[in-house]
Every structure is written in C-alpha cells, then in structure tokens.
Amino acid sequence: MVEVRSKNKEALDKEIYQQLRALARKMMAKERSNHTLSATDLVHEAFAKLSVGDLSFNDQQHYFYTFARQMRRVLVNYALHKKRQKNQAEILHFSDSLGLADAEFADFTQIDQAIDHLENIDERSAKTIELVYFTHLPQSQAAEYLGVSLATLERDLKFGRVIIHEYIDNLS
Amino acid sequence: MSQTTGNKIKALFNACIDLPYIEQISFIQSSDYSDEIKQKVLRLINYSGDIDAELSQVILDTAQEGLESQSIKKDEKIDQYKLLNKVGEGGQGEVWLAIRDDGEFNHQVAIKFIKTSATEKELQRFQNERELLASLQHPNISALIGGGQHQGRLYMIMEWVExxxxxxxxxxxxxxxxxxxxxxxxxxxxxxxxxxxxxxxxxxxxxxxxxxxxxxxxxxxxxxxxxxxxxxxxxxxxxxxxxxxxxxxxxxxxxxxxxxxxxxxxxxxxxxxxxxxxxxxxxxxxxxxxxxxxxxxxxxxxxxxxxxxxxxxxxxxxxxxxxxxxxxxxxxxxxxxxxxxxxxxxxxxxxxxxxxxxxxxxxxSLFYKVGKLLKRNPLTSLLSTAVLVFLITLPVLMYQNGVKLTEERDRAQEQALIANKTTEFLSTLFQATSPLGHNGEPIDLNSVMAQGERQLNLDVDQQPLVVAALSTEFAQIYHHLENTPKAITYYQKAIASYKQAGDLEGLLAAQGQLALMYFRSDHLDKSDEVFEQADATASLIRNSREAVLHMTRKATVETERGEREKAAVVIEQTFNHLTDENHQDVELMSRIYHVWGEAIKYSDKERALEFAIKSTEYEKKHVGKLHPFYLLRINSLATRLMRLNRHKEAEIVLDEVLELSEGLYSNDHPEYASMLSGKGGFLHDLGYFVEAEKVYVESLEIYRKFYGEKNFQTARMINNLAYLYEDMHMYQKAKPLYQRSVELRFELDPKNTIRVATSKGNLARLLSKMNEFEQSDLLLDELMPVYASHNRNNLYNEIIRFANLVGNGESSENCESALQKIALIEPNLKKESAEGWRRLGAEVWISQLLKTCQNEDLAMQWLLAAVEKSVDVYQSDSDGLQYINQLLSDWQNSE
CATH class of the missing domain: 1.10.510.10 (Transferase(Phosphotransferase) domain 1)
Known part of the structure; x- marks a missing residue:
C-alpha cells in the first residue's frame, strides 16, 4: 500500500540514523547553549523531508508512533553503548576547548525507564511524551493523532512530566 | 468499568492540580481513593514537572553522543596502527591510543579523531592544527606523525605522550x-x-x-x-x-x-x-x-x-x-x-x-605610575607636570645614556651607578612621602621636595657624583617651580660636587644653568661672572655635547638681552661645528634650531619659521607630544606663523597648543598664561580686540599672582595690553600701562637699553596720539639713537616724529616739512609687510596727519589704501576692521 508501511524496521532505523547524522551536524553549527535546543528540533527537518503529507491520516499516525518509538530505542542503544565504554576504561576529559553541558539532569537510560514507568500508569500520557519529545509534531497535531483535545494533551503532558520528574528524583 | 491504579492516580491528580497547594492536600485527603493512591498523589503534587528543557537536553545530548561513538571501534586499523582504547574525548572529538601493527616496531601513538558533527569552524581548527604541527618539530611540542581521513572523519596521528x-x-x-x-x-x-x-x-x-x-x-x-x-x-x-x-x-x-x-x-x-x-x-x-x-x-x-x-x-x-x-x-x-x-x-x-x-x-616605572596618576587627576594647583615629568625622566635618560656608552666601560658603569642611585633615591623619596600610594589624592609636591632635601642632606656618605646629580635635579625642579633662589642654591651645590668629582661636563652644565638662573633673576653681574667661569670650563672640553649646549645657553641670553645678531652669530658658528653625532642628537638639534630661530625671528621670518618647524619635529622625536618641551616648541611655531600672517595655519597650531597646555598645566600656572597670551596675540593681530582683551587680562592676572609685578613676563603682558587699548583708541587706559612697562623694564634690566627703548617707543607714539607732543619728542630723543646703535629700523619712530612736528596742524610750515618727509619714507614703508597691522596702523595715522594739515585728497588716498589693506589684515567680523570702516564713514559723513 503505502511505501512507509512496507519499510521494514531495519530500513527505518537506517533512515533515522542517517537523518540524525545530517541533522546533528547542522544543529551543532548553531551556537550551542543549554535549554534552547531540543531533540524535537533535531528531528524537525527529518519529518519535513519525509513528506508525510502524501500519507493517509492513519498512516501518518502510525508513522509518527513508530518513528518516536524507534527514536527512543536508538537513543537508548547509544546511551547503553556509552555506559559500557565508560565502564571499560577511564576516559580522560581531553579538551575543554568547546566546553561541555552542565551536569546532566539524568542520563538517558533513566529517562527511558521513567517513560516505561509512566506507560504503566497511563499509556496515553507516555505516548504523548514520546510524540512530543521524539518527533517534532506541533502539539495540536499530536493531539489530533491521539484523538484528544489540545487541553487534554496539555494535561497529559503535565501529568507525564510530573511522573517522570518524581521517578528521576527518587532514583538519585 | 474498574479503573487501574494508574487511572486512579491520574484522575485524582487531574482533579486537584488546578487548586492552590493547601486545598490540594485537603482535597486529596478527603477523597474516596485508597491510601496508596492518596499517598502517591500527595507525593506527585510536590513536583512541578517543569523539566521540559532538561528532558530535551538529555535527549539531544544522547543523540549527539551516540552518533559520535558509532564509527570508531577498538582494533580498527588506521594506517599501520591498531586502535587499542579510547583515552580521551571532548568537545572536539576523541583520542585513541594505538600501536604500530606491522611488526616493525612496538611503537605507540595517539590518534585524534574529529567528531562527525564537527562544524566548519571546528574542521578548520583541526586542519589548522595539523598543518601547523607539521612545521613544528621540537622536543617540547608533541610531534605530528601523520594524518588522514577515516570513515569521513579527519584524524591526526601524534606522538604518544606518557x-x-x-x-x-x-x-x-x-x-x-x-x-x-x-x-x-x-x-x-x-x-x-x-x-x-x-x-x-x-x-x-x-x-x-x-x-x-x-x-x-x-x-x-x-x-x-x-x-x-x-x-x-x-x-x-x-x-x-x-x-x-x-x-x-x-x-x-x-x-x-x-x-x-x-x-x-x-x-x-x-x-x-x-x-x-x-x-x-x-x-x-x-x-x-x-x-x-x-x-x-x-x-x-x-x-x-x-x-x-x-x-x-x-x-x-x-x-x-x-x-x-x-x-x-x-x-x-x-x-x-x-x-x-x-x-x-x-x-x-x-x-x-x-x-x-x-x-x-x-x-x-615611576614615570609610568606618575603618568597614570596624571591621567586620572588633571593637575592640582601645587603640582606642575613639567616638574614631575622632569623628575622622573631625568634618571631614566641618564640611565639610557649610561647604557649607550659601552665603549667607555668605566664611564658607563659610573653613569649607571649614578642613574641607579638617583632612581633609587627618587623611588625611596616617592615611597617615603607616598604621593602615589593614595589614589586620587593630590600630590603635595612641597612635602616630596622637603623629604628629598632632608634625605639628600642626611646622606653624607653619598659619592660626590651622586650628590651632584641629585642636586642638579633639585635645582631643575625648583627652576621649573620658578623658585629661583632655591634653584641657585642647588646649582651651586652641584657645581661644588662636580668640581670635587672632576666631572667637567657636569660642571659646565651646572655652571651654564646657574648663569641662566642669575640672568633670569636679573642678577646680571653674577650671571656674567658665572658665564665666564663656564667659558673656561667649556674650553677644556671643546668638542663635547655639553660645550654645544653651553653655546646655546649663551645665545639664549644674548637673545633675551635683545642682542639678537650676536646670538645668531654664536649659534651659527656652533652649528657649523656640529659633529655627525650631534646631528643625530634630537634633543640637541631641537634646542639649536629653537635658539637660532629666536635669534633671527625679526630679521628673517621665513627662515625662523623653517627653524621652528625643524625644532618642533626634533622635539617630537625627543619627548613625544604630551610634554612641556614640545608645547614650548609648537607655541613658537604658532608665533612664527602669525608673524608671517599665515593665520589659518597658525590657528590650527594654536588649537593644538591650547589643548596640550590644558592637559599639562593647571589654569593658574604661568606656562598656561603664556599659551593664553599667545592666543591673545593671535586675536589681537586678527582684529578681535574685545576677545583679545579678556585673554590678555587673564594672563596678566596669572603672571601678577605668580611672579608679582617685577617680572619680565608681567612687564610684557602690561605692554601688550597697553598696545591693545591703543588699538581700541582707549588712550587713557593705555597710557599708565605703557608707563609702567617702561619703568619695569628699566628696573629689571637697566643695561638692556634696547628693551627699554622699544617700550619707550610705544609710549612716545601714544603720547603723540594724545597730543602730548613735547613729551613724546623727549622720549624719541632718548630712544632713536639706541635703535640706531642696535641697527633697528627707526621708520616707525620717524613717523611719530612727523606727527609731533605736525602737532595740531597750526603751523603750515611744519605741515609742509612733515609732508615732504613722509614722501621720503613712503618707499621704506611700502617695503613693510602689507598684511601686518604695524604698517596699517602707520598708514591710518599718516592719513590723519594729512587731514590735520588739510591735505584732504592725499589723506583720503592714504586712508583708502589703508582700508583696502585692512581687509587682508583683520578678519571680516573683527573689531579692528570695524574701527577702520567707522573712520572712513565718519570722514565721508563729515564732508
């Protein structure tokens, strides 16, 4: 039927990875400062390029769900890979020429767990968090795909963040 | 339909979240949910959930880091090296330890990879380092071994630093x-x-x-x-x-x-x-x-x-x-x-x-500190920058001189010793009185000096040369402070010490300065006496720099005595004997050209200007612009330009003069007054009488306050002010001033007959204009022979003579005789500059004499000629021009 559907998981992975690579390069060219960029910015153009406009509503909905979930999975893999490396050898801080971000709020695997935790409490909130944070959908569009009002989406987001916040806090 | 725990938590949370915090708690407590749910929601309401930015950041960071770590793996081969393990990472990329893998050597290297997401700038930086390192093979710089590209990532292979x-x-x-x-x-x-x-x-x-x-x-x-x-x-x-x-x-x-x-x-x-x-x-x-x-x-x-x-x-x-x-x-x-x-x-x-x-x-250096201090506080009244600059630069200059004389080792060392001692002395002096320690507080120079004197007098073990050098400095400082008696005392002390040390150059300098001091304080006999001693010293060190300076001092004194021709001869002879080394000596050359220019400033104005330009250039090379010495030079330059009626250029230079002097002096300092009076002269010459009056009066006040009445500078200002009043036709005001000027000049230097004579000439002219013809003639009898004996032009004095002869025009015989004489001197008058006020004033006066003698046609001719010239002499909106035009229109109206 539609091309996106016929794509297997591997192809999607590859596409996400390639898009991310290109985009990361582009994003880094901008002045980097904390709290101004988001992962959603990062994937914004990937979606623009995928021209989902040709897809039916259901296909679009499916596509975004899949993309967000895949994105999350890829990132968890990165994070785990990094952790393994860290355990392997002591990594020196080689150069501070470009400066690093402040101490992280949490590492990604913790956030991943927090989203899992949220999913156990309220599946729709978790989906909302995924759609908003791992794709670049505007909230109104995300609400449409989720079949809720914008106000409900905002409530779900708020609830989701509070759950994650509490979960992360309890971890540390 | 039964709710899951999660649904319940969410429902209770959403139900209370919009309430104020206190009400949230009571709302939750009074709800029907189980305690487990209540406890959970009670915990949740303590979290804001404001973690949007943090969440985004972590996700972004992970995405980026993940991308970076993808491509490079342990055991991969880069050129002939095998990657062992990652040893560092950072904003720029990562560094791996690698080992040579071709069985040749057991050689370890570091391989630095740039990150995949590097920006243009970062790529540039990486390439830059690679290129620069290639040219930097040095034991203390980690060496570049090679470089290339691996899976699209640039890398460089570096020496491994353990x-x-x-x-x-x-x-x-x-x-x-x-x-x-x-x-x-x-x-x-x-x-x-x-x-x-x-x-x-x-x-x-x-x-x-x-x-x-x-x-x-x-x-x-x-x-x-x-x-x-x-x-x-x-x-x-x-x-x-x-x-x-x-x-x-x-x-x-x-x-x-x-x-x-x-x-x-x-x-x-x-x-x-x-x-x-x-x-x-x-x-x-x-x-x-x-x-x-x-x-x-x-x-x-x-x-x-x-x-x-x-x-x-x-x-x-x-x-x-x-x-x-x-x-x-x-x-x-x-x-x-x-x-x-x-x-x-x-x-x-x-x-x-x-x-x-x-x-x-x-x-x-102290000089630097003082400089900074002066920048912060424009001068306080007690303090003259000239003094401070002098105080500080002298030892530095001495030190530099000491360094220069390497071929004369002993002498150089001696100089350095003196310089160090002097610097040390001044440093302790400054520290003791600590004027620099207190930011922003005015420096009380008197206390510095007092402390210095105490120290100098106490330290009896000082070598004679050190005492001499320090005494000279104190003398210079007092000289600049215009404290002549003290300056004389210290020059005498310096002379004694230089004699004791057998330093002839130092001796000559001190003698010359002392002679100048005596001259300036009007002790002319003593001045002559010390000059004779200095001549004797100079004859022993004929070709030295100091001997050249001695000649410039002599020329200066001659000039100030009005013996300009003598001065010019002295300086020209000196100039002809200068060595190549002298010509390289910017300080010396500036001085020579200045003194020479002063000597010939009336006899050869063009050449005097040329010398002033040279002198200014040399001085700039010597001390830079913000310095009293430079100020003196460009002030002379301005005067030279004015004397040549090059007003536009003069004005530009004068602006610089005033700007510099404001920066350097306080506004009750005679140096400032002297710059002001320069400006006054400029305004006067251009015909801006009212403005000039203000400036003259201000400078005169400063001089009177500072020097008192009995002083040449005061006398000069009085004379200039009188001249201005004369030009303004305020004869009653001018008369006592001219009289005072004559008196002062006589009292100050009775032997200087020409200086007194020029002053009397002014008074004679004024008296004639005030119809006091007999008094005027008596003065002319006195002064004209003096002019003649000094080869000064008596032209203008002769015009006064004719005016006195014409008198009220009652005697037609006298009128006739005066008119003939005027016709005789007319060619001489025409040789005078057409753009100067002197000739203009004379022509206006002559036209009035002719009118008095009722020779009205000729009178009108002279007046019209004068009016024509006045446009070139005075500025179009000036008082001077207005006076002359008034004269013309009054005359025309009366007909």
Missing part, C-alpha cells in the same frame, strides 16, 4: 625554585620555537601542558594557533577561549601577537610560583571576568603569598620579591607593548635570574 598534566606533575615532583624555573623554561622554549616559525599558540594554559615521566615538557593543542601575520578578522569565538588564561587583547578582540603568548606564559609562571591562579575566578558574571582580565592588575606573586590565601605555599614569598615579581608582572601587563615582546625575551630574563644577572624587567 605523562601527566603540569600541575599534577608538580604536586608529585616537589621541585626547588630553580628546577621549577627550568621546567618553565622548557614551556617557553616550545613557545619560542613556535614564535620563530611565525606561529602564535594563543591557547597556552596548564591543561595544554604535559610533563613526561622523564620530566620533559610537551606543549599540546595548537588548535587555535595561527601564523603571526594571518588575517585577524576572524580570530576565535568565545567558545574556544578559556577565560582565565585569555589575554586582555583576546577578550577585547584586538590583534593578537607573540606577546599574547607571553601573557599566558606569565599566568602559568604565576601559578607555578604561587600555586594560585593570577586572576580570581570567583565571579560568575562574564562582564566581571572581562573587567578583571582587562583592567585589574593581579597582586604580585610575593604579595599573593603574603596575602595568606595559599594554604601550603611551595615557595617563600621572600624568594619571589623583586626580580621574579617583576618578571611575572612584566609578562602579564595589560598593555601588550609593555610586556616582553616574545618568548625569547622571557627566556632571556629567566636565565638572567638563574645566573643572578640584572633583568630586563623592572617594576612599573
């Missing part, structure tokens, strides 16, 4: 001062090598310096280094700089030079010596950082240690005091051109220190 960061090494090694300095020298040598290859590192900091287990220093990270002559427009972004080790010029975005590396080396040395960073890093505000780096001078290293801020100082503060303090502070001066120029100079001075030789570096 070692630790600089300060980690120091902590373990526990080095003595000498060894610490030797370690520092290695860093300098790496930088010096880069400088010799035309490369500035720009990012020297402890984290870029490693020490191997063998104690060999390796300078790393040439990432932002650049060729010395590269374009400076795109230097570096904030992100590439580490604030604490950046130089002021980097912070400001100014040009970066080898001295920028010197600054960073200074900071490193500071830290090596004190275990403390030079600049405080306690502030979080970038603006505050910038202020600290660009404006705040750190404590000297020894003071930092004494300050007790260091827990376990490695070195004793006393070890650092003096030379090492100076060395470090010279490296980290805010002004780029006051540092060592490059790493080589730092190396030289560290070696000087290690070998106990004198250093290039010295503390901020």
């Amino acid at each position: 070692g630790v960061a600089l300060f980690a090494y120091l902590k373990k090694a526990n080095l003595h001062l000498k060894d610490t300095l030797k370690l520092f020298l290695q860093i300098c040598q790496a930088v010096s090598f880069a400088h010799s290859k035309g490369i500035i590192h720009r990012d020297i900091k402890p984290s870029n310096i490693m020490v191997t287990t063998d104690g060999l220093v390796k300078l790393l990270d040439f990432g932002i280094a650049k060729p010395i002559d590269a374009e400076l427009t795109q230097t570096q972004s904030d992100a590439m700089m580490t604030f604490a080790y950046s130089s002021p010029e980097q912070i400001r975005g100014d040009s970066v030079t080898t001295a920028t590396d010197v600054y960073a080396l200074g900071l490193v040395l500071y830290e090596l010596l004190t275990s403390q960073v030079a600049q405080c890093r306690t502030t979080e505000s970038p603006a505050e950082y910038i202020h600290i780096i660009t404006d705040v001078t750190p404590l000297k290293p020894s003071a930092q240690l004494l300050n007790n801020t260091v827990d376990n100082p490695h070195f004793n503060a006393k070890l650092l005091q003096g030379d090492l303090d100076n060395l470090v502070m010279m490296c980290i001066r805010k002004e780029i051109d006051r540092r060592y120029k490059n790493a080589d100079e730092v190396i030289t001075d560290v070696n000087n220190y290690l070998l106990s030789r004198p250093l290039l570096a010295s503390g901020d």
Whole structure:
C-alpha cells in the first residue's frame, strides 16, 4: 500500500540514523547553549523531508508512533553503548576547548525507564511524551493523532512530566 | 468499568492540580481513593514537572553522543596502527591510543579523531592544527606523525605522550625554585620555537601542558594557533577561549601577537610560583571576568603569598620579591607593548635570574605610575607636570645614556651607578612621602621636595657624583617651580660636587644653568661672572655635547638681552661645528634650531619659521607630544606663523597648543598664561580686540599672582595690553600701562637699553596720539639713537616724529616739512609687510596727519589704501576692521 508501511524496521532505523547524522551536524553549527535546543528540533527537518503529507491520516499516525518509538530505542542503544565504554576504561576529559553541558539532569537510560514507568500508569500520557519529545509534531497535531483535545494533551503532558520528574528524583 | 491504579492516580491528580497547594492536600485527603493512591498523589503534587528543557537536553545530548561513538571501534586499523582504547574525548572529538601493527616496531601513538558533527569552524581548527604541527618539530611540542581521513572523519596521528598534566606533575615532583624555573623554561622554549616559525599558540594554559615521566615538557593543542601575520578578522569565538588564561587583547578582540603568548606564559609562571591562579575566578558574571582580565592588575606573586590565601605555599614569598615579581608582572601587563615582546625575551630574563644577572624587567616605572596618576587627576594647583615629568625622566635618560656608552666601560658603569642611585633615591623619596600610594589624592609636591632635601642632606656618605646629580635635579625642579633662589642654591651645590668629582661636563652644565638662573633673576653681574667661569670650563672640553649646549645657553641670553645678531652669530658658528653625532642628537638639534630661530625671528621670518618647524619635529622625536618641551616648541611655531600672517595655519597650531597646555598645566600656572597670551596675540593681530582683551587680562592676572609685578613676563603682558587699548583708541587706559612697562623694564634690566627703548617707543607714539607732543619728542630723543646703535629700523619712530612736528596742524610750515618727509619714507614703508597691522596702523595715522594739515585728497588716498589693506589684515567680523570702516564713514559723513 503505502511505501512507509512496507519499510521494514531495519530500513527505518537506517533512515533515522542517517537523518540524525545530517541533522546533528547542522544543529551543532548553531551556537550551542543549554535549554534552547531540543531533540524535537533535531528531528524537525527529518519529518519535513519525509513528506508525510502524501500519507493517509492513519498512516501518518502510525508513522509518527513508530518513528518516536524507534527514536527512543536508538537513543537508548547509544546511551547503553556509552555506559559500557565508560565502564571499560577511564576516559580522560581531553579538551575543554568547546566546553561541555552542565551536569546532566539524568542520563538517558533513566529517562527511558521513567517513560516505561509512566506507560504503566497511563499509556496515553507516555505516548504523548514520546510524540512530543521524539518527533517534532506541533502539539495540536499530536493531539489530533491521539484523538484528544489540545487541553487534554496539555494535561497529559503535565501529568507525564510530573511522573517522570518524581521517578528521576527518587532514583538519585 | 474498574479503573487501574494508574487511572486512579491520574484522575485524582487531574482533579486537584488546578487548586492552590493547601486545598490540594485537603482535597486529596478527603477523597474516596485508597491510601496508596492518596499517598502517591500527595507525593506527585510536590513536583512541578517543569523539566521540559532538561528532558530535551538529555535527549539531544544522547543523540549527539551516540552518533559520535558509532564509527570508531577498538582494533580498527588506521594506517599501520591498531586502535587499542579510547583515552580521551571532548568537545572536539576523541583520542585513541594505538600501536604500530606491522611488526616493525612496538611503537605507540595517539590518534585524534574529529567528531562527525564537527562544524566548519571546528574542521578548520583541526586542519589548522595539523598543518601547523607539521612545521613544528621540537622536543617540547608533541610531534605530528601523520594524518588522514577515516570513515569521513579527519584524524591526526601524534606522538604518544606518557605523562601527566603540569600541575599534577608538580604536586608529585616537589621541585626547588630553580628546577621549577627550568621546567618553565622548557614551556617557553616550545613557545619560542613556535614564535620563530611565525606561529602564535594563543591557547597556552596548564591543561595544554604535559610533563613526561622523564620530566620533559610537551606543549599540546595548537588548535587555535595561527601564523603571526594571518588575517585577524576572524580570530576565535568565545567558545574556544578559556577565560582565565585569555589575554586582555583576546577578550577585547584586538590583534593578537607573540606577546599574547607571553601573557599566558606569565599566568602559568604565576601559578607555578604561587600555586594560585593570577586572576580570581570567583565571579560568575562574564562582564566581571572581562573587567578583571582587562583592567585589574593581579597582586604580585610575593604579595599573593603574603596575602595568606595559599594554604601550603611551595615557595617563600621572600624568594619571589623583586626580580621574579617583576618578571611575572612584566609578562602579564595589560598593555601588550609593555610586556616582553616574545618568548625569547622571557627566556632571556629567566636565565638572567638563574645566573643572578640584572633583568630586563623592572617594576612599573615611576614615570609610568606618575603618568597614570596624571591621567586620572588633571593637575592640582601645587603640582606642575613639567616638574614631575622632569623628575622622573631625568634618571631614566641618564640611565639610557649610561647604557649607550659601552665603549667607555668605566664611564658607563659610573653613569649607571649614578642613574641607579638617583632612581633609587627618587623611588625611596616617592615611597617615603607616598604621593602615589593614595589614589586620587593630590600630590603635595612641597612635602616630596622637603623629604628629598632632608634625605639628600642626611646622606653624607653619598659619592660626590651622586650628590651632584641629585642636586642638579633639585635645582631643575625648583627652576621649573620658578623658585629661583632655591634653584641657585642647588646649582651651586652641584657645581661644588662636580668640581670635587672632576666631572667637567657636569660642571659646565651646572655652571651654564646657574648663569641662566642669575640672568633670569636679573642678577646680571653674577650671571656674567658665572658665564665666564663656564667659558673656561667649556674650553677644556671643546668638542663635547655639553660645550654645544653651553653655546646655546649663551645665545639664549644674548637673545633675551635683545642682542639678537650676536646670538645668531654664536649659534651659527656652533652649528657649523656640529659633529655627525650631534646631528643625530634630537634633543640637541631641537634646542639649536629653537635658539637660532629666536635669534633671527625679526630679521628673517621665513627662515625662523623653517627653524621652528625643524625644532618642533626634533622635539617630537625627543619627548613625544604630551610634554612641556614640545608645547614650548609648537607655541613658537604658532608665533612664527602669525608673524608671517599665515593665520589659518597658525590657528590650527594654536588649537593644538591650547589643548596640550590644558592637559599639562593647571589654569593658574604661568606656562598656561603664556599659551593664553599667545592666543591673545593671535586675536589681537586678527582684529578681535574685545576677545583679545579678556585673554590678555587673564594672563596678566596669572603672571601678577605668580611672579608679582617685577617680572619680565608681567612687564610684557602690561605692554601688550597697553598696545591693545591703543588699538581700541582707549588712550587713557593705555597710557599708565605703557608707563609702567617702561619703568619695569628699566628696573629689571637697566643695561638692556634696547628693551627699554622699544617700550619707550610705544609710549612716545601714544603720547603723540594724545597730543602730548613735547613729551613724546623727549622720549624719541632718548630712544632713536639706541635703535640706531642696535641697527633697528627707526621708520616707525620717524613717523611719530612727523606727527609731533605736525602737532595740531597750526603751523603750515611744519605741515609742509612733515609732508615732504613722509614722501621720503613712503618707499621704506611700502617695503613693510602689507598684511601686518604695524604698517596699517602707520598708514591710518599718516592719513590723519594729512587731514590735520588739510591735505584732504592725499589723506583720503592714504586712508583708502589703508582700508583696502585692512581687509587682508583683520578678519571680516573683527573689531579692528570695524574701527577702520567707522573712520572712513565718519570722514565721508563729515564732508
């Protein structure tokens, strides 16, 4: 039927990875400062390029769900890979020429767990968090795909963040 | 439909979340949910969930980091090297340890990969480092072995440095001062090598310096280094700089030079010596950082240690005091051109220190401190910049002279000794009275001087030459303070000491100055006497610089006596005998041209201007612009231009004069008055009488207050003011002033007949205009022979004579005779400058005489000729022009 559907998981992975690579390069060219960029910015153009406009509503909905979930999975893999490396050898801080971000709020695997935790409490909130944070959908569009009002989406987001916040806090 | 636990939590949370916090709690407590649900929601309402930014950031970071770590894996092969393990990562990329894998050697290298997401700028930086390192093969610089591209990522293969960061090494090694300095020298040598290859590192900091287990220093990270002559427009972004080790010029975005590396080396040395960073890093505000780096001078290293801020100082503060303090502070001066120029100079001075030789570096000179102080506080009334500049520059000049005379070793050493002693003396003097210690407080020069005198008189063990040099300075200072009696006392003391020491040049200088002092204080006999002694001294050192200066002093005195021709002869002869060395001597040449110009300023105005220009140029080379000496020169230049009626140029120069003098003097200082009176003369000449009057009166007041009445300067101002009133037809006001001027000039220097005569000439003219013909004639009888004997032109005095002859025009015979005589002198008058007020004034007067004699046609001709000229003499909107036009229209109306 539609091309996106016929794509297997591997192809999607590859596409996400390639898009991310290109985009990361582009994003880094901008002045980097904390709290101004988001992962959603990062994937914004990937979606623009995928021209989902040709897809039916259901296909679009499916596509975004899949993309967000895949994105999350890829990132968890990165994070785990990094952790393994860290355990392997002591990594020196080689150069501070470009400066690093402040101490992280949490590492990604913790956030991943927090989203899992949220999913156990309220599946729709978790989906909302995924759609908003791992794709670049505007909230109104995300609400449409989720079949809720914008106000409900905002409530779900708020609830989701509070759950994650509490979960992360309890971890540390 | 039964709700899950999750649904219940969400439902209770959403139900209460919009309420105020207190109500939320009671709402939850009173709800029907189970305690488990209630407890959970009670916990949740303590969290804001405001983690949007944090969530986004973590996701972004992970995405980026993940991308980076994808491509490089252990055991991969890069050229002939196998990757062993990742040893470092950072903003720029990552570094792997690798080993040669072709069985040839067991050789380890570091391979630095740039990250995949590198920006253009970062790629540039990486390439830059690779290219620069290729040309930098030096034991103290980690060597580049190769480079290339791997899976789209640039890499460079570097020498593997088995070692630790600089300060980690120091902590373990526990080095003595000498060894610490030797370690520092290695860093300098790496930088010096880069400088010799035309490369500035720009990012020297402890984290870029490693020490191997063998104690060999390796300078790393040439990432932002650049060729010395590269374009400076795109230097570096904030992100590439580490604030604490950046130089002021980097912070400001100014040009970066080898001295920028010197600054960073200074900071490193500071830290090596004190275990403390030079600049405080306690502030979080970038603006505050910038202020600290660009404006705040750190404590000297020894003071930092004494300050007790260091827990376990490695070195004793006393070890650092003096030379090492100076060395470090010279490296980290805010002004780029006051540092060592490059790493080589730092190396030289560290070696000087290690070998106990004198250093290039010295503390901020007094001159610099005074300069800074003066910049902060325009002068207070007690203080004359001239004095301070003099006070400070003299020992410096002496020191430089001492250094120059290397072929005459003994003499050079002697000079250096005197210079050092003098500098030392002045330093302690300044410290004792501490005028510089109190920022912003006015310096009481008198207390400085008093302290200095006490010190000089107490220190009886001083060598005669030192006493002589110091006495000369005190004399100079008092001379500049216009305290002639004190200046005389100290010159006498200097003469005695120079005699004792057998220093003829010093003796001649002191004698010449003393003679000048006597002359200026109108002790003419004594002046002549000392000049004779000075002549005798000069004859013993005929070809010396000092002998040339002696001649200029003699010429000056002749000029001031009005014996200008004699003066010109003296100076021309001196000039013809100048050596090549003399011609190179900007100070001397400035002086000669100045004195010569003064001597011929009436007889050859064009040449006098030429000399004034030369003198000004030489003086600029000698002292720069903001200096009283330069001011004196350009003031003369302005006068020369005015005398040639080159008003436009004169005005430009005069503006500079006033600007400089405002900067240099207080406005009750006679030097300032003299510049003012120059401006007054300018206004007067252009016909702006009312404005000129104000300026003249102001300068006269300053002179009277400062010198009292009995002074040549005061007398000159009185004379000029009288002249102005005469031009304004305010004869009653002018008369007593001219009379006073004559009296003063006679009292001050009765022997100077020509000076008195010119003054009498003015009075005679005025008396004639006031119809006091007999009195006027009596004066003319006295002064005209004096003019003749001094070869001065009597032309204008003759016109007064004719005016007196015409008188009220009652005798037609006298009228006839006067008219004939006027016709006779007319050709001479026409030789005078048509653009000068002198001839104009004479022509107007003659026309009035003709009118008095009822020769109205001729009178009108003269007047019209004068009116025509007046346009060139006076400015179109001036009082002077208005007077003449008034005269014309009155005359026309009366017909």
